[in-house]
Each structure stands twice: as structure tokens, then as C-alpha cells.
Amino acid sequence: MQMEKLVSLCKRRGFMFQSSEIYGGLNGFWDYGPLGVELKRNIKDAWWRDMCQGHNELVQPEGAPSTYEMVGLDCTIIMHPQVWKCSGHYDLFHDFMVDCKVSKKRYRFDQVRGKWVARGEQKIFVTIMTDAELEHEEVTRRALKFFNLRNKDVAQLTYDESYLTLDKVAASDRPSVLAPDVNELGTLTDPREFNLMFKTYVGALSGEEGAAFLRPETAQGIFVNFKNVVDSTRVRIPFGVAQVGKSFRNEITPRNFTFRSREFEQMEIEFFCNPNESPKWYEYWRNRRMQWYLSLGLDGERLRLREHDQEELSHYSCGTADIEYAFPFLPEGEYGELEGIAHRGDFDLRSHSEGKLDPKKRPLELERTEDGQPRHRGSGKDLSYRDDLTNERFIPHVIEPSAGADRATLAFLCQAYHEDLQPDEDGKMQSRIVMRLHPRIAPIKAAILPLVKKDGMPEIAKEIYTALKQRFNVFYDEKAAVGRRYRRQDEIGTPYCITVDTQTLQDRTVTIRDRDTLKQWRIKIEDCVREIASLVS
Ligand code: GAP
Numbered sequence: 001m002q003m004e005k006l007v008s009l010c011k012r013r014g015f016m017f018q019s020s021e022i023y024g025g026l027n028g029f030w031d032y033g034p035l036g037v038e039l040k041r042n043i044k045d046a047w048w049r050d051m052c053q054g055h056n057e058l059v060q061p062e063g064a065p066s067t068y069e070m071v072g073l074d075c076t077i078i079m080h081p082q083v084w085k086c087s088g089h090y091d092l093f094h095d096f097m098v099d100c101k102v103s104k105k106r107y108r109f110d111q112v113r114g115k116w117v118a119r120g121e122q123k124i125f126v127t128i129m130t131d132a133e134l135e136h137e138e139v140t141r142r143a144l145k146f147f148n149l150r151n152k153d154v155a156q157l158t159y160d161e162s163y164l165t166l167d168k169v170a171a172s173d174r175p176s177v178l179a180p181d182v183n184e185l186g187t188l189t190d191p192r193e194f195n196l197m198f199k200t201y202v203g204a205l206s207g208e209e210g211a212a213f214l215r216p217e218t219a220q221g222i223f224v225n226f227k228n229v230v231d232s233t234r235v236r237i238p239f240g241v242a243q244v245g246k247s248f249r250n251e252i253t254p255r256n257f258t259f260r261s262r263e264f265e266q267m268e269i270e271f272f273c274n275p276n277e278s279p280k281w282y283e284y285w286r287n288r289r290m291q292w293y294l295s296l297g298l299d300g301e302r303l304r305l306r307e308h309d310q311e312e313l314s315h316y317s318c319g320t321a322d323i324e325y326a327f328p329f330l331p332e333g334e335y336g337e338l339e340g341i342a343h344r345g346d347f348d349l350r351s352h353s354e355g356k357l358d359p360k361k362r363p364l365e366l367e368r369t370e371d372g373q374p375r376h377r378g379s380g381k382d383l384s385y386r387d388d389l390t391n392e393r394f395i396p397h398v399i400e401p402s403a404g405a406d407r408a409t410l411a412f413l414c415q416a417y418h419e420d421l422q423p424d425e426d427g428k429m430q431s432r433i434v435m436r437l438h439p440r441i442a443p444i445k446a447a448i449l450p451l452v453k454k455d456g457m458p459e460i461a462k463e464i465y466t467a468l469k470q471r472f473n474v475f476y477d478e479k480a481a482v483g484r485r486y487r488r489q490d491e492i493g494t495p496y497c498i499t500v501d502t503q504t505l506q507d508r509t510v511t512i513r514d515r516d517t518l519k520q521w522r523i524k525i526e527d528c529v530r531e532i533a534s535l536v537s
Pocket of ligand 1: 216217218219249251258259260261262264265266268337338339340400402403404405406407408
């Protein structure tokens with residue numbers, strides 16, 4: 001599937017639009033249209049239902065070390081700045097970036113890809129910022145332009161086999177790099193650190209005293225409320241706290257549609273357990289989360305679970321596995337992260353409890369111990385846990401399945417996109433685009449179509465629509481030939497079409513058509529709500 005086709009469908013049918021499009025858009029920000037908002041909401045609802053609300057604490061789930069409890073939270077986006085100091089984001093949450101001295105553009109050091117191209121004695125590293133399918137054409141186009149050659153001279157170029165990211169190019173070779181948006185060599189600066197948190201100022205204090213940050217992850221809201229949750233509910237370890245909400249990261253090079261955005265939504269669980277049991281829970285959550293994506297229709301062949309190498313681990317993690325998906329915009333054989341499952345140990349609770357913030361000091365001021373190490377300034381509150389049955393006191397370990405709602409939405413859209421040929425009413429083969437979205441997440445569950453706009457058919461169709469509308473997002477359509485109406489629904493992933501036809505007038509039955517198998521069967525009008533309920537659950 002070509003990514004451009006999906007992007008164009010998303011805009012044409014109202015799944016996604018570029019933010020502030022009439023002003024030329026804002027890079028890294030996306031709006032969800034009338035269908036997109038339903039799709040993403042269904043994904044978040046499915047996650048909340050399956051992971052949190054619908055979790056049965058009385059039954060031990062398959063593969064789980066024991067039963068456990070789940071509760072939810074909804075925390076603020078702006079929190080006390082010290083939260084980010086203790087979480088490590090203030091000091092460590094940065095990427096390396098390079099600036100182009102000519103184009104004035106900024107790029108993430110580890111994301112600019114390219115390959116070495118030689119002409120005679122001269123060898124240059126040609127960078128590209130394009131989709132996987134067009135990479136070779138783009139390298140060639142740029143190299144020809146740089147060497148002042150025509151298309152027919154392409155045989156003068158020789159290429160290194162593999163693509164590299166800029167961080168893999170030796171510093172001494174950087175003068176030979178052709179940066180993405182210019183036609184001269186060596187215009188990129190040396191890499192520099194860039195903190196990804198968006199800064200803002202709270203209240204009337206305009207100086208650094210009022211400085212605060214938009215949260216770069218929802219997780220910290222859960223850690224700082226750990227004691228509140230334990231004290232206000234009857235949860236006992238092991239238990240999990242779930243949260244869905246916006247996060248913000250000032251990504252240097254947002255790209256690949258919504259995959260890397262600057263404003264996005266996360267669906268995170270912080271699962272608190274006894275340190276002795278944490279390896280088993282880590283195992284459980286990796287499998288459980290993988291199963292969730294499969295259950296909603298992602299293809300197992302395009303999904304994988306990848307354990308991080310030691311150097312890849314975040315500052316807090318003592319083990320992380322990513323669930324990755326072979327997104328179609330990535331080069332063949334490459335995968336993109338959908339979700340990370342991290343074993344965070346006791347890093348966060350310990351960090352938020354250690355030390356005591358001096359109220360006379362500015363919150364983010366860096367303090368050092370006598371031997372020059374940064375001094376932790378947590379809340380000073382005891383965030384340990386006492387097991388009332390064993391009397392054991394410990395700082396719980398945390399397993400964190402952290403998913404992106406926008407990345408999940410993008411993966412489900414990529415997976416769903418299909419083109420096929422189907423016969424129309426006259427038996428002629430017609431091409432159709434069909435979004436094979438799982439019925440549970442499809443934006444519209446059923447379309448109700450009177451075969452013709454007369455003989456009382458619209459009235460009966462509206463009666464069915466009204467009954468279904470009370471429980472499901474359904475759509476009524478009486479315009480154009482029925483085949484055309486089916487295709488319009490296939491293209492947005494509506495799993496079922498209910499058609500009122502001549503037979504309905506005699507026996508009050510209607511046909512239901514399945515989007516994927518194209519099978520049709522008849523049911524009584526009175527059974528429509530029950531039938532759709534069982535099909536989409
Ligand atoms: N609390 C841990 C944490 O935030 P992460 O791997 O940085 O871990 C978790 O992020 C998930 O959030 C990712 O797997 C991805 O799905 C999503 N995510 C992260 N950055 C994103 C971005 N810039 N745009 C869209 N989704 C993003």
C-alpha cells in the first residue's frame with residue numbers, strides 16, 4: 001500500500017486534517033475529522049474497557065502471576081516543575097539535533113538518512129527526507145543535481161549499498177554531507193542537545209519563577225498520586241493505574257503523518273507490584289499487550305516484540321520491550337514503535353520521595369552534593385507501601401505498558417487499507433477501496449439504506465436508523481445507486497449495511513451485508529439492534 005493513498009483517503013473522507021490548514025498548517029500537529037475522532041475514541045475506549053474498567057479482579061487472567069486490581073486517573077497536563085526534575089526529564093529528556101547554516105532548518109541527528117554516492121574521485125553523503133518507496137529516486141535526483149549531470153548520465157554515479165543515519169557518519173566525513181534542503185556540502189552544525197519539553201509560564205509570574213512544562217508523558221501524574229490512590233481506595237498490591245491523555249514533545253523532526261507528532265495522546269498503565277514478583281509481571285504485560293493489538297486486527301506478521309539493548313534503555317529502565325509494527329512508510333524490513341513495556345524498577349517512586357524541596361529555592365535550580373553529583377529533591381513524602389497482611393514495607397516496582405493512541409490509530413488505518421475488484425449491480429468489475437477496520441473500532445457500525453427513495457422504503461429505513469442510533473453510531477443514506485452507497489461505506493470501514501428492499505414491504509425483513517465477505521442475509525427489522533450488537537461487540 002502506498003502511504004500517499006491512505007493520507008489522501010484520510011483527508012478526503014474526514015479521518016485526519018493538518019492542524020490550522022487554512023494558515024498553511026503547523027508541522028507536527030494533526031486534527032481528527034468527523035470519522036477520525038470516532039475511530040480514535042473507539043480505540044481509546046477499547047483500551048480503557050479491556051485494560052481498566054472491564055478488568056475482573058476476582059479472576060486470574062491467563063498468564064498472570066495472580067489476580068490484580070485496576071483503577072483509573074485523569075491528571076493535569078501542567079504539573080509542579082519539580083516533577084520533571086525528579087523524573088529525569090528536565091536533565092535527560094533530549095535529542096541531538098543539527099542545524100543547517102544555509103536553509104536554517106533543524107533536523108534530528110539520528111533521523112536524517114542517506115547514502116554515499118560517488119562520481120569519479122568525489123564521494124558525497126546524500127541525505128533524503130522521503131518515504132521508503134521513493135528513496136533511491138530521491139538520492140539519484142539529488143546527486144545528479146549536485147554533480148550538475150543530466151538523467152542520461154546516471155551511469156557515472158556509484159552508490160554504497162546501505163542507507164545510514166547521520167549519527168553513523170564519522171565526524172571527519174561531515175564536510176562531505178549534502179544536507180536535506182540545500183545543494184552544497186558541509187552546511188550542518190555539530191550535533192547539540194535539545195530538550196524536548198515545551199516550556200510555558202504559569203500565572204502572572206513571567207520570569208523563570210513561573211516556568212512550567214507541558215507533560216511529555218502521562219506517567220508522572222500516576223506516580224505523584226500513588227499515595228492518594230492507595231489511601232483513597234482499597235487497592236492492594238499488585239494493582240495498576242491507567243490513564244489516557246495528551247502529551248507534548250517538541251520533536252525536532254515530526255514526520256510520517258501522525259507517527260511522530262508534537263502533540264499526541266498516550267494510554268499508559270503504571271502497574272505496581274512487589275519487587276520479588278516484577279520479572280513475572282513484566283513478562284505478563286508484554287504478552288498481554290501484544291495480544292490486545294492482535295485481537296483488534298493487526299496482522300501478527302507485521303507485529304513484533306523487540307527487547308531493548310542495554311545502551312538503548314531509558315535512564316529509568318532496567319528492561320524494556322517495544323511492540324513494533326511494520327508501518328508501510330518505513331523501508332522494507334524496518335519496524336516502528338507502537339508501544340513500550342518498561343520495567344521501571346522503583347526509580348520513580350524513590351525519586352519522588354527522596355530529599356525535600358527547599359521552599360526558598362527555585363524549584364529547578366540544580367543542586368549538587370559535595371562530590372559534585374546532582375542532588376535529588378523529591379517531595380520528601382514517604383511513597384513506600386506496607387502490605388497489611390505480611391507487614392512487609394517496600395517501595396513497589398513498576399511495570400509500565402505505555403501506548404500511543406495516535407500511533408495505534410495509524411497502525412489500524414494502515415492495516416485496514418485494501419483495494420480489490422468487486423462486481424457491481426450489472427456484473428461489471430469495479431475497483432473498490434475497503435477499510436477492513438475491526439467492527440469494534442470502526443467509526444460507523446452500520447449504514448441503513450432504502451433501496452429506492454419511494455414506496456415507503458425511506459420511512460422504514462428511518463425507523464431502523466432511529467432504533468439503532470440510540471446505541472450505535474450509524475448512518476442513513478438514500479442518495480445514489482445502492483452499489484455506490486455500499487462502496488462509500490466500504491471506503492470508511494463501515495462493517496455492515498442494512499438495506500430495506502421490496503421484500504421488506506411484504507415481510508418486514510431486511511438484508512445485512514458484510515463489508516469483508518460481501519455475504520448478505522435477511523433478518524427481521526425487530527432483530528436489527530440485537531444483531532448489530534452481537535456483530536460489533
Ligand atoms: N512513559 C513512558 C513513555 O512515555 P515513550 O516510549 O517515550 O515512553 C510511549 O512513549 C508511547 O507514546 C510510544 O510507544 C508511542 O506510541 C507514543 N509516542 C511517543 N512519542 C510520540 C510522538 N512524538 N508522536 C506520537 N506518539 C508518540
